[in-house]
Each structure stands twice: as C-alpha cells, then as structure tokens.
Amino acid sequence: SAIISGGTGPYNYTISVSGIGIIGYSNSMDYEFSPGDFNISVSVYDSLGNHASATVSIIVHNLPSVSVHAKYPNIDPNTTDVFNATISGGTGPYALAWYVNGTYEGNQTSISFSFTSPGIYPVQVKITDAESESATSIIDVNVVSYPVSSIIVSHYKIDANVSDTFRAQGTGGIGPYSYQFLINGHTFDNSTVSYAFPDPGNYAVELTVSDAFGHDATSYANITVYPDPVLKILYSGTPTASEPFHMQANVTGGISPYSVSWIFSDETLSGFNISHVFSASGPNTFEGKVTDSSGYTLTKNYTLSVNLYVSITANTTSGLGPLSVQFSSSVLGGSDYSYNWTFSPGHYSLEQNPIYSFPAGNYTVHFEVTSANGAKGYANITIFSLPPPVSISYSTNKNITQYFYFNATANWDAKSPYNMTWSMP
Known part of the structure; x- marks a missing residue:
C-alpha cells in the first residue's frame, strides 16, 4: 500500500x-x-x-517445514529414545506439538520417550510459525522384543578329549550382539567355540547374548561326556598257522554304535566277530581300531604268538606187538625245524619221520617241533601194540596117563562168550 x-x-x-x-x-x-x-x-x-x-x-521466507530424527529408529522396550525436530523455512518463533502413538507428549524441540512393549509406533511433530503456517513430520519407531539366546550344539553326547563345537545364536533385540560362553569354568567371548572336555561327566554350557542396548539373554545346553572307548580282544586258545582263528572285539566306554576294524598284514576285516588265518608262526602283530558314533577313534596294536601248524600220521596205529610204526610229520608256518618225538619215557627220536617198534601196550606218542623263530607246534597220536590174543595156562608135574588141564584166557577187550577150538597131537 x-x-x-x-x-x-x-x-x-x-x-x-x-x-x-x-x-x-x-x-x-x-x-x-x-x-x-x-x-x-x-x-x-x-x-x-x-x-x-x-x-x-x-x-x-520459504513455507515452514519440519523433520523428525530418532536417536534409535529400532530400539528395545523400556529403553529411552530421543526425538529431535529440525525446522526450516517459515517465520519464527515456532510452536511445537509432539504426539507418540496419537498421545500428546510435549512442546519442546526434542523429547525423550520409553516404549514399554514391542511394536511399531508413530512419532509425530507439528510446528506452527509466527505467520500461522504449519508443517508436520512423522516417523515410525520399531520397538523389538528383548533378545533371546540359543546354543547350536554339534554333539550333546561326546567322548572325553574330543572337541565339541558350540555356536551362539541371538534373535530379538538390536544388533550387533556380543557373546560369552561359560564352559567348564572357562570363559570365551566368541560366537563359535570348540572345546574338548577332559573328563567324563555331565556339563552345562552357558551362553549369554547381549544386544546393542545391553539387554542380556542366557541359555544353557546340557552335555554328557563319556569315557573314551576301550577295546579288548577276546579269544580262546593259541592260534595255529594256516588254520582259522576266531576272535571277538569287546568295546566299553564311548558312545554306541561302534565300528570295529581288524588290520592284519595281509587283509583288513570289519565287525565284532572275525576269523583270520595267520600264515606265519611266532609273534604276529595286528591293529585293532574302534570308532564310536561321536567320531572318536581308538587304535591299538595286539601281538599273538602263533603256533606252527603240525600234522602227524602213522602207517598203522594198532597191531600185534611188538609193533613197528612208521611216523610222518608235516609242518607249516616256519623254517629250519627241529623235531622231537617221545614214544615212551626215555625213548625219543629227533628225526622228522622216524620208525619205532612198540612192545605190547598202549602208547601216547607226543610230537614237538620248533621253528628257527622259536615258534612251536605240538601233536599227539595213540598207538595200540597188542599182546597175543590168548594166554594159555596148563597143569604141571603130571605123569603120563594123568589128565592135563588147559586154560585159555583172552587178552583183548573183546566181549564174551568166546569160541575156543583146541587141537591136540
């Protein structure tokens, strides 16, 4: 104007x-x-x-405008958040009005507010300048639930001295997270921890997860630690070269099921019960291996003394004495053998295939052979050298024309009655 x-x-x-x-x-x-x-x-x-x-x-001037800035757009419950209004344009002074989730909360350029429960909440500020021009700004604040921790365990059942792996998992809350494991009195500030329990027993693994606002969540995992597997080899008698020998594995400790391997110089067998033929006499060493379900493997060496394989025969084992017998021997599993035949006390031979004449009687012939490596083999055979089938007794000091009495006695173990025939001159 x-x-x-x-x-x-x-x-x-x-x-x-x-x-x-x-x-x-x-x-x-x-x-x-x-x-x-x-x-x-x-x-x-x-x-x-x-x-x-x-x-x-x-x-x-420009028309007034305003923008809202939250210190924490994502936040835990019951944690103080701060909201600031940035004003531009318009003509001051300005009047402000703050609304959180539709409720009036103040008229300052900044306000503090704590949300009590998870959810998404609108935060609004309205300004009016000296010329009665107004502007509004709204942001949504994401209030998350408190953090929750959990442990991912590789093995809830494991052997002593075998490494187990624990992985931390955090949900809820606001990252980044910090982690702390407490295992058997030891503290680890890592999200993944590997640990081998030294002794059998039951252990509680504790995990604490802390989010960016310092809220903690704790969880536990119960671990059972077993004694390490023990392998014993069971068998009866002494193995003989070139003959099947049966053995059984007995496993204690560890975690079933188990796998068992037998590693010999000429073959590898699997299973708890096996049969193996040792080709050589003397000390034979093989390896026994057991692996349990947790992956623990025990390997142990075993040594068995293997006897020589011995076979003896006789051209006859029964006949009228004196009985001449040809013996033969066959030996496997060694070399440079020395032989010893015992026919009766004080009567022996060092030949491989001797001949011996037995007076009437029953005999157990013992054969022993020794290899250059010290291995031995044994065998027995029974010989029956039979007496005459009949013994005759008769009267003595008789004169001619007197009766003589004759008596026949069977010497063999045949059952009576007997048929006897007498022939006189």
Whole structure:
C-alpha cells in the first residue's frame, strides 16, 4: 500500500519489483512472492505532473517445514529414545506439538520417550510459525522384543578329549550382539567355540547374548561326556598257522554304535566277530581300531604268538606187538625245524619221520617241533601194540596117563562168550 501526502490529486501510481518489473498501477495491491529478497518501488505523479517515489525492501521466507530424527529408529522396550525436530523455512518463533502413538507428549524441540512393549509406533511433530503456517513430520519407531539366546550344539553326547563345537545364536533385540560362553569354568567371548572336555561327566554350557542396548539373554545346553572307548580282544586258545582263528572285539566306554576294524598284514576285516588265518608262526602283530558314533577313534596294536601248524600220521596205529610204526610229520608256518618225538619215557627220536617198534601196550606218542623263530607246534597220536590174543595156562608135574588141564584166557577187550577150538597131537 502507498500512502500519499501533498501534491494535487488525482494521482497515478506505478509499482515495480526488482528483478520482476512493474506489477501494478494502484496504490494498494496483493502480490504473491516466491522466496527471496526483493526491493519494491512506488512511483507517484499528481495531476500537475509532480513526481515522488519510495522504495522498501522485503524478505520472503520459504513455507515452514519440519523433520523428525530418532536417536534409535529400532530400539528395545523400556529403553529411552530421543526425538529431535529440525525446522526450516517459515517465520519464527515456532510452536511445537509432539504426539507418540496419537498421545500428546510435549512442546519442546526434542523429547525423550520409553516404549514399554514391542511394536511399531508413530512419532509425530507439528510446528506452527509466527505467520500461522504449519508443517508436520512423522516417523515410525520399531520397538523389538528383548533378545533371546540359543546354543547350536554339534554333539550333546561326546567322548572325553574330543572337541565339541558350540555356536551362539541371538534373535530379538538390536544388533550387533556380543557373546560369552561359560564352559567348564572357562570363559570365551566368541560366537563359535570348540572345546574338548577332559573328563567324563555331565556339563552345562552357558551362553549369554547381549544386544546393542545391553539387554542380556542366557541359555544353557546340557552335555554328557563319556569315557573314551576301550577295546579288548577276546579269544580262546593259541592260534595255529594256516588254520582259522576266531576272535571277538569287546568295546566299553564311548558312545554306541561302534565300528570295529581288524588290520592284519595281509587283509583288513570289519565287525565284532572275525576269523583270520595267520600264515606265519611266532609273534604276529595286528591293529585293532574302534570308532564310536561321536567320531572318536581308538587304535591299538595286539601281538599273538602263533603256533606252527603240525600234522602227524602213522602207517598203522594198532597191531600185534611188538609193533613197528612208521611216523610222518608235516609242518607249516616256519623254517629250519627241529623235531622231537617221545614214544615212551626215555625213548625219543629227533628225526622228522622216524620208525619205532612198540612192545605190547598202549602208547601216547607226543610230537614237538620248533621253528628257527622259536615258534612251536605240538601233536599227539595213540598207538595200540597188542599182546597175543590168548594166554594159555596148563597143569604141571603130571605123569603120563594123568589128565592135563588147559586154560585159555583172552587178552583183548573183546566181549564174551568166546569160541575156543583146541587141537591136540
């Protein structure tokens, strides 16, 4: 608006704006400016041609705007959050109004608020400037549940001195997380821990997960630790070269089921019960291996003394004495043998295939052979050297014409009755 004094009316007006030009020809008008700095000039002529002018400078501000900033857009329950309003444009001073989830919470440039339960909550600020222009800004705050921890365990049942692996898992809360394991009195600040329990027993593994706001969650895993497997080899007697020998594995400790391997110089067998043929006599060493379900493997060496394989035969084992017998021997599993035949006390032979004459009687012939490596082999055979089938007794000191009495006695173990035939001259 232009206010005129002096001169002689009527008046002619020209209103111009710097950078824009003439905007009107009256003493009063409305004009909408864009933001910026402007010089407004009014030029006036009265009816006598006299002239006057005036200039005024104005500053046109942007419309007010506001934005909300949350210190923690994602936050745990019962944790203080801070919200700030950033204002631009408009003409101060400004009036503010804060609303959290639709409820008025204050009129400062910043407010603090703590959410009590998980959810997504709108936080709104409204400003009004000195020219009654207003602006609004809203953000959503994500309030998450408290953190929860859990342990991922490789083996809940495991042998002593075998490494087990524990992995930390955190959900809820706000990351990043920090982790702490407590295992058998030892503390580990890692998300993954490998640990071997030295002794059998029951153990509780503890995990504490802390989120970015310091809220903790604790969980436990119960681990059963078994004694390490023990392998025993069971068998009966002494193995003989070239003959099947049966053996059995007995496993205690560890965690079933088990797998058992037998590793010999010439073959590998599996199973708890096996049969193996040792080709050589003397000390034979083999390997027994057991693996339990936790992966623990025990390997142990075993040594058995293997006897020579011995076979003896006789060309006859029964006949009238004195009985001549040809013996033969066959030996496997060694070399450079020495032989010893015992026919009866004090009667022996060092030959491989001797001949011996047995007086009447029953005999157990013992054969022993020794190899250059010290291995031995044994065998027995029974010989029956039979007496005459009948013994005859008769009367003595008789004269001619007197009766002589004869008696026949069977010497063999045949069952009676017997048929006897006597022939006289």
